[in-house]
Amino acid sequence: MGxxxxxxxxxxxxMGTRFLPATKATPKEMLTxxxxxxxxxxxxxxxxxxxxxxxxxxxxxxxxxxxHFDISAELETNLHAxxxxxLYKTVSHVARxxxxxxxxxxxxxxxxxxxxxxxxxxxxxxxxxSLADELILPEGKSAMQQLRxxxxxxxxxxxxxxxxxxxxxxxxxxxxxxxxxGLLRLETMIEKPSIDEAPSNLAMIGRYIFTPxxxxxxxxxxxxxxxxxxxxxxxxxLAAEEPVYGVVVEGARFDAGNPYGFLLxxxxxxxxxxxHGEALRTALKALL
Ligand code: UTP
Numbered sequence: 001m002g003x004x005x006x007x008x009x010x011x012x013x014x015m016g017t018r019f020l021p022a023t024k025a026t027p028k029e030m031l032t033x034x035x036x037x038x039x040x041x042x043x044x045x046x047x048x049x050x051x052x053x054x055x056x057x058x059x060x061x062x063x064x065x066x067x068h069f070d071i072s073a074e075l076e077t078n079l080h081a082x083x084x085x086x087l088y089k090t091v092s093h094v095a096r097x098x099x100x101x102x103x104x105x106x107x108x109x110x111x112x113x114x115x116x117x118x119x120x121x122x123x124x125x126x127x128x129x130s131l132a133d134e135l136i137l138p139e140g141k142s143a144m145q146q147l148r149x150x151x152x153x154x155x156x157x158x159x160x161x162x163x164x165x166x167x168x169x170x171x172x173x174x175x176x177x178x179x180x181x182g183l184l185r186l187e188t189m190i191e192k193p194s195i196d197e198a199p200s201n202l203a204m205i206g207r208y209i210f211t212p213x214x215x216x217x218x219x220x221x222x223x224x225x226x227x228x229x230x231x232x233x234x235x236x237x238l239a240a241e242e243p244v245y246g247v248v249v250e251g252a253r254f255d256a257g258n259p260y261g262f263l264l265x266x267x268x269x270x271x272x273x274x275x276h277g278e279a280l281r282t283a284l285k286a287l288l
Contacts, residue, residue, distance in 0.1 A: 004125075005050070005051065005125075005126050005127070005128065005148060005151060005152075005209065006050070006051060006052060006053045006125075007051065007053045007054075007055070007121075007122050007125060007127040007128065008046045008051040008053070008054055008055075008127060008128035008129065008130055008144075009055050009056075009057060009115055009118040009122065009127060009128065009129045009130075010029075010039065010042060010043075010054065010055070010056045010057070010129075010130055010131075010132055011057045011105075011111055011114035011115060011129065011131065012027060012028075012029045012039065012056050012057060012058050012059075012062055012065060012132065013057050013058055013059035013062065013104075013105040013108055013114050014028065014059075014108060014111075014114075015108055016028035016133075016257065018257060018258045018259075019031070019257065019258065019259060019262070025061065026064065027039075027058075027061065027062045027064060027065055028133055028257055029042075029062075029065055029132045029133065030064050030065060030068065031256070031262060033135060033254075033256060033262070033265045033266055033269055034266060034269045034270055034273055037068060038132045038133055038135060038256055039056075039065055039068070039132045040068070040094065041132065041135055042130050042131075042132030042135075043069070043097065043098055043100075043132075044097075045130070045136065045138070045142045045143060045144050046098075046128065046130060046144055047097065047098060048138070048142040048144070048145060049128075049142055049144035049145040049147075049148050050145075050148070051128050051144060051148075052098060052099070053099065053101075054098050054099065054100045054101070055100070055101045055102070055103055055118050055121045055122075056100060056101070056102050056103070057102075057103050057104075057105050057114045057115070057117050057118055058102050058103070058104060058105070059104060059105050059106075059107075059108060065102075066100075066102055068094065069094065069095065069097075069098065069100045070095060071092075071095040071096070072091065072095065075091055076088060076091060076092050076095075079091060101121060103117050103118055103121060104117075105117045108228075109223070109228060109229055110223070110226070110227075110228025110229040110230055110231075111131075111228070111229075111230065111231045112218050112221055112228070112229035112230050112231040112232075112233065112234055113218075113228070113229040115129055115214070115218060115231055116215060116218040116219065116229070119215040119218075122212065122215070123212070124212050125212060126151065126155075126157075126209060126210065126211050126212065127209070127210060127212070128144060128147070128148075128207075128208065128209050128210075129207075129208040129209075129210065129231075130144065130206065130207055130208075131206030131207075131257075133206070133255070133256050133257030134205050134206035134207070134253065134254070134255060134256070134257070135253070135254040135256045135261075135265050136160075136205070136207070136249060136251045136252070136253045136254075137251050137252045137253075137254075137268075137269075138251055139250050139251045139252070140250070141250075142251075143160055143205075143207050143249045143251055144207060146160070146247050146249055146250065147159075147160055147207055147208070147209050147247050147249075148209065150183065150245050150247050151209045153183075154183070154243065154245055155211075156211065156242065156243045156244060156245055157208070157209060157210045157211050157214070157235075157238060157242070157243075157244040157245070158208070158209045158244070158245050158246070158247055159175070159186060159189075159204055159207070159208050159209075159235070159244065159245070159246050159247070160204065160205050160206070160207030160208065160246075160247055160249045161175060161177075161184070161202045161203060161204060161205060161246045161247060161248050161249065162202070162203055162205045162248065162249055162253055163201050163202055163203070163248070164201055164202075164203045165201070166195050166201060167195075168203070169193060169194075169195055169198040169201055169203065170192050170193060170194055170195065170198075171192060171203075172192065172203035172204060172205075173189050173190070173191045173192070173203065173204040173232045174189065174190055174193050174198045174199060174200060174201070174202065174203055174204075175187075175188070175189045175199070175200060175202050175203075175204065175246055176188045176189070176190075176199035176200060177200060177202060177246050180243075180245075183245050184245055184246040184247070184248070185243060185244070185245055185246075186239050186244045186245065186246050187239060188236050188239060188240075189204065189232050189235055189236055189239070190232070191224075191225060191230060191232040191233075192225070202246065202248070204232075205249060205253060207249065210238070211238075211242065213238060213241065213242065214234055214235070214238055217234040217237045217238055217241075218231075218234045221233050221234045221237075252268065254268070267284070271284075
């Protein structure tokens with residue numbers, strides 16, 4: 001079953017409290033892993049999966065995200081005039097890599113509410129959702145591409161998953177899944193369960209494809225944990241109404257929305273860096 005999936009929503013209106021004070025005046029999504037902001041990794045992953053129509057749900061203090069994907073005529077002119085061709089190409093590429101629309105979430109009422117803010121822009125189509133603070137490095141296929149393939153096979157909603165250690169299940173949305181002809185059909189999901197409540201150790205990792213039915217369910221979702229409109233609550237309803245599948249995503253994953261995951265992502269990509277990787281390896285060895 002082929003589908004013409006093209007649209008993707010990046011919710012970026014959260015407060016990033018786990019990363020204060022860094023996120024006081026800088027959006028969490030603009031924190032850099034080596035030399036690129038997290039949101040750019042997310043956009044590149046989406047583009048690699050053919051999701052070229054992008055909307056970011058932003059909030060107050062998030063303007064630097066818009067500036068990052070916009071043309072900076074002055075910077076481009078200066079780099080060009082100075083003969084800094086590589087930098088010129090890098091900067092002009094970022095400004096032209098995607099068409100990005102922006103919608104404001106006026107108050108941070110939760111991830112479910114942020115996704116619902118994008119409903120008028122998405123319309124009656126299937127769409128992706130990506131949380132850019134979860135950085136997933138492609139091993140072959142990008143994470144979104146792996147979801148897309150199951151979506152094209154089924155026409156259904158698809159959720160990206162990864163196994164997590166027992167002591168970490170209480171930090172994630174955890175799913176209950178059953179095998180259905182080689183696919184993982186999701187029965188239900190529970191947000192941040194204790195280890196006793198957790199139905200599995202398969203966690204949702206911030207990559208989703210939804211049918212537009214999700215919007216109808218989100219409209220009726222009452223504020224849940226923390227007074228926020230929870231995406232997981234609407235997803236439970238969706239899984240009760242229609243098939244929702246899970247994909248265990250291959251690729252190195254970093255929860256870069258907290259300082260430890262961010263440091264690990266920087267160390268990993270830093271060591272792989274063409275120019276600085278070797279020097280960093282030597283320096284880290286000396287430190288250890
Ligand atoms: P998080 O749970 O990571 O929340 O949200 P957060 O506020 O960004 O960070 P902490 O927990 O305070 O440190 C998951 C995703 O949902 C978005 C966030 O931007 C992030 O991408 N979000 C969350 C919104 O867009 N709006 C909201 O009201 C809440």
